[in-house]
Amino acid sequence: MPPPVEETISTLFTGAADILDIPPDLYSVAVERYEDVGNFLVLNGGPEWTVYPQGSFRIGTVIKPPTSNTEYDIDLVCHKDSSKDDMTKEELKTEVGELLQAYDAFKILEGNGDGPALCVEGRRAWTLTYPDLGFHLDVLPAIPDGERPPPRIRLTDTQNHLWQYSNPKGYSVWFQGRSEELRRTLEFKARAAGVDIVPMWTARSTLQRVVQVLKWHCYLYFAKDIGDRPPSVLITTLAAWAYQGERDLFTAAFNAVNGMPEHIQNRHGTWWVPNPAHERENFADKWNEPNERREKFHAWLGSLRNTLLEAAQSSRRDTASVIGSLGVAFGEDLLLKSATRMGLEVKNPMATGARRVAAVTAAASSGATGKFGAVPVVRTRSGRAG
Structure with missing residues (x-):
């Protein structure tokens, strides 16, 4: 019997992050x-x-x-x-x-x-x-x-x-503090090496992988709109705040995507995502300029959430089908390379292309509305819609 879909997605994401690292x-x-x-x-x-x-x-x-x-x-x-x-x-x-x-x-x-x-x-x-x-x-x-x-x-x-x-x-210290898993891994590596501290890049915790997966999807989503692509530090900060210590990569990523909007602030009409290590730095400063960057950010986040949700709810659990359901959003070639890297069997890789076309057709006819597609309504800490 194939493993749960969520487990397959986690394995594919881990292998893909290894390749992109x-x-x-x-x-x-x-x-x-x-x-x-x-x-x-x-x-x-x-x-x-x-x-x-x-x-x-x-x-x-x-x-x-x-x-x-x-x-x-x-x-x-x-x-x-x-x-x-x-x-x-x-x-x-x-x-x-x-x-x-x-x-x-x-x-x-x-x-x-x-x-x-x-x-x-x-x-x-x-x-x-x-x-x-x-x-x-x-x-x-x-x-x-x-x-x-x-x-x-x-x-x-x-x-x-x-x-x-x-x-x-200071931001680096804060980020490490958001993951007990990362802290323990770094401490273990330091003890093994006989030193007081080792660089953070030597470890790869679930939180680090979540950020890499989100950035990867964001790069593809904004491939033709680079000027409005959310900055890496904005994604990283919101994901780290939303991270709840999960060890399973799919669950951690899905929960982070759902929780990220809760950490967006509206300060008397000004959008803020403060640097947790310096309260005067605003990672969402460009949202307060006359542009559509905030709306596009939420459109991207909604698209990512829908992709993860639909993949997890699919009744087809074999690896080729999972790759087919994720291929449009995450890159089919990379997922196939990840499957090989992680030892996942793909019985009919040629079928993933057909499922990808079907997924695009279904998305186009699903009734998405608005200039940027279906955008979920989110609430900020001030209670205003984000």
Whole structure:
């Protein structure tokens, strides 16, 4: 008898997340590159400079977007131990850019072939590209947040005249605290290695996998609408708040999707998803601009919920049928690779394509309404519809 559908989905999601995860050897190369950048900054800019990872690379939820022309996105903080009274944010951004451009020129002169292909300025960061390796480094200039205790920081933003707030190190600690499983795993690895602490990326807890699965689906859903795609940190924060300690990946993902809207706040007409490590940083800040990003976020979340629910309620429990029911939303090729990786038998993989077409036809005729399809009504903590 086939296993329960939920168990098959969990296994497929686990294998897919393994495939999308950054390989350990590439992770090591990325660490070597950003440490090299940091050493150059200290030697040429002074001891007040440090570089450290932030975001998904730091907390172990990085994935390669499931399209052929994308790279791993690795976020770094380029921190200068200075004060906003000593320099403007424009001066900080320029200084970091000049140092990174000098690093780029130095690597070209050195001729070892391990330097970036380009150094490009963005809204908040400078980007060092490594297309041959399949990743790029987004380097965010930062200084200490003098009004708050360390490790809180302030960031530059060319489209905002005010300093922006953040706390990547504090966020990492908060994220770890949302999963007892993750904490225990890291402690066990540290004891086995005879050290006080091991990097979070060495573990893969259910919570980390939930975030990877949600990000994976989001990349595919917004493949033709990248500009309105929800930021990774918004998905990660809401999923971590909604996570209830489940060990089964399907159950954890489904419950997170249902619970995420409860952690969206409306503060007197302003939408807020605060950084749990810095109350002045709002991960939903762009929802308060004249756009449709909030509506599209809820449309995506509703689509994901319906996909998971329909797959779990299917009467067909064999692996090929489960892949067929999930293939449109999650990518059939990746799910088939996952099945092979996880040792799941797919008796008739060619049939999944036919079921995928049937699923699309059924969805098109299911009476979805609204500009973005069927959008469930959710409530914020203020009681207003989200």
